[in-house]
Amino acid sequence: MRVRYAIAFAVAVALAAPASMTLLAQEKPAPAPAPAPSGGANSVLKKSAPPLRGQAELGFVQTAKLDGNTIVTTFQVKNMSATNAIVGLQISEFWYDKGGQPLQGTGDRQRLKTPLQPLDVATITLRSPKVPGMTTPQYKFEQNNGTVKPVKQKAIKAGPNT
Numbered sequence: 001m002r003v004r005y006a007i008a009f010a011v012a013v014a015l016a017a018p019a020s021m022t023l024l025a026q027e028k029p030a031p032a033p034a035p036a037p038s039g040g041a042n043s044v045l046k047k048s049a050p051p052l053r054g055q056a057e058l059g060f061v062q063t064a065k066l067d068g069n070t071i072v073t074t075f076q077v078k079n080m081s082a083t084n085a086i087v088g089l090q091i092s093e094f095w096y097d098k099g100g101q102p103l104q105g106t107g108d109r110q111r112l113k114t115p116l117q118p119l120d121v122a123t124i125t126l127r128s129p130k131v132p133g134m135t136t137p138q139y140k141f142e143q144n145n146g147t148v149k150p151v152k153q154k155a156i157k158a159g160p161n162t
Contacts, residue, residue: 049118052084054146059153062139066130073108073126073137078119078156085115088144093126095134106131121158 057080064073073093079086088111095106108126116122128137141148 048115049083049085051087051115051145052079052081052143056086056089056143056146056148057081057151058086058089058141058148059151059156061153061156069130071128071130073128075124075126076121076156077116077124078121078153078158079116080119080151082118085117086143086148087115088112088142089116089122089124089148090142091124091126092140092142093128094138094140095128095131096136096138097133098135100136103131103134105129106134119158121156 059078059080061076062073064071066072075091077089077091090109090111092109093107095103097103106128108128110124110126112122112124139150141150
């Protein structure tokens with residue numbers, strides 16, 4: 001008996017579904033959304049370039065300052081490729097003493113959460129506690145699909161004319 005009711009219910013739902021779709025299709029269309037600003041860095045629908053595989057050339061400008069008991073190093077980085085994006089760009093910082101030995105508890109590692117598009121500029125900030133005896137920093141640039149060739153620049157601007 002329950003099977004008959006289940007089958008009858010399923011048939012009734014199957015017959016009623018097209019009728020409700022017809023009613024929904026007759027409603028007034030919603031107004032078109034406002035177009036996204038073109039060319040802006042905050043464009044939500046920005047098309048992504050294919051990922052760069054192999055060696056990536058990365059231009060950078062580095063500044064460092066002491067903020068209390070923390071050394072803050074800021075990198076402005078630019079993807080020098082005109083066609084491919086750098087995916088998973090990461091910068092690691094290591095500190096050494098006068099004898100060349102690495103110091104425990106120093107250094108930082110930061111990664112860009114989004115791909116660095118062709119000729120785009122991003123900022124990566126590293127923070128490391130100041131420890132007595134630290135003298136020399138070393139930086140390691142990495143990406144997901146190969147190696148990174150960092151090239152120090154005097155200044156960085158977004159776009160092709162730098």
